Amino acid sequence: VKISELSTRSGVPVATVKFYLREGLIATGEKSSQTQSSYDESHVARLRLIRAFLEVGGLSIASARQVLAVMDDDSLPFGVAAGVASTALPAATTSASEGTGRGDRDLSDLIKRRGWTVDPQNPGWGLAARVIDDYAALGRDDLISTLDIYADAAERVAGADLQSVADADGRAQMTETVVIGTVLGDSLLAGLRRMAHENFSRTLFPVPPEIAQHYDHSPLTRQEKP
């Protein structure tokens, strides 16, 4: 197909496709004439993968190039591509606090206790450590006692995630699974957790119907029913 159809099929503008070609992120097509090249299904799939990296994963062009290079190198085991893709994903932290060391110590103990092997450079380590530091800074050390229950849940979900990666069709789809599964999976888990909060709250902290009719679980602007 021509570059215009490649653009339509992948949802990537022609100018952007040309940019990716110049950057070497996708292979050049077969020369079909002096001025035109022809592209195939592999180009469509590649563009969709790059879109997933950039738009879902939030990777920079430079990071995407490095992930693709490792993924494309069949002499490297897939674990290298998985590691490079995973570490390229930003781990947003909500904390502005300096680390106190408490989180790092608790996580070191945790991974020993559970027999995990995790590099302290893993982006998730810093994220989790800062939460523990924040709980302590807020005077809420009691909340740190839930750490093992969180780790159980994380382990359960991560096991399923890795199975999805292993079940994917080829290295490209496996790498895509690492990227979109990591990012979207966080949102899925966060969303379901808030749904489960409401469910348990209704049992643990019931609101009698005559009061509930004035309040609901909708956003605050609509909090008081007419």
Place this chain on the structure above:
Amino acid sequence: VKISELSTRSGVPVATVKFYLREGLIATGEKSSQTQSSYDESHVARLRLIRAFLEVGGLSIASARQVLAVMDDDSLPFGVAAGVASTALPAATTSASEGTGRGDRDLSDLIKRRGWTVDPQNPGWGLAARVIDDYAALGRDDLISTLDIYADAAERVAGADLQSVADADGRAQMTETVVIGTVLGDSLLAGLRRMAHENFSRTLFPVPPEIAQHYDHSPLTRQEKP
């Protein structure tokens, strides 16, 4: 104590304390002279709670005021405060896609299957539904099959979260727990999940030491060891 010491103790600048006083978020102190008021421990605790709402929870002043008003009203069951606090928390979505209805349908089925009672207005519902829509839009319906494993994990963690709320000391600390536990708990779970990913990846996709020495799980800029 004087307003200056209240500021030091709570970490809130004097001008901000005066603003909260004018806004009615904290009670006025005892008049100790014509120009000075005296504050006590309850004011320090209240300011820390407001800081947690604004800085950790990301609530607006208007939302914080509504949560505090419901929390302060002892004639209302705590479930109302929990619901209002929870729905005031923003649920960041990474999706730019329009909902297709797939996510809403899958979540309706899920909550029926699990016997949950959840209002579709729950901020987590939209977040989770958009992820399912995104998986489908990316042609990765296969990833939706992990939904129940995610829901299991969410349920387990949410149960512990609600127990932390119930164990907290009084309505103010219970409400604080809802706010900081919801926000920081998301980060903790996300961080631990990425740590567990690495742990499982090392088993499922092993990298021989002679290759591993050139790559590690550190950020990409340091990806290739010298």
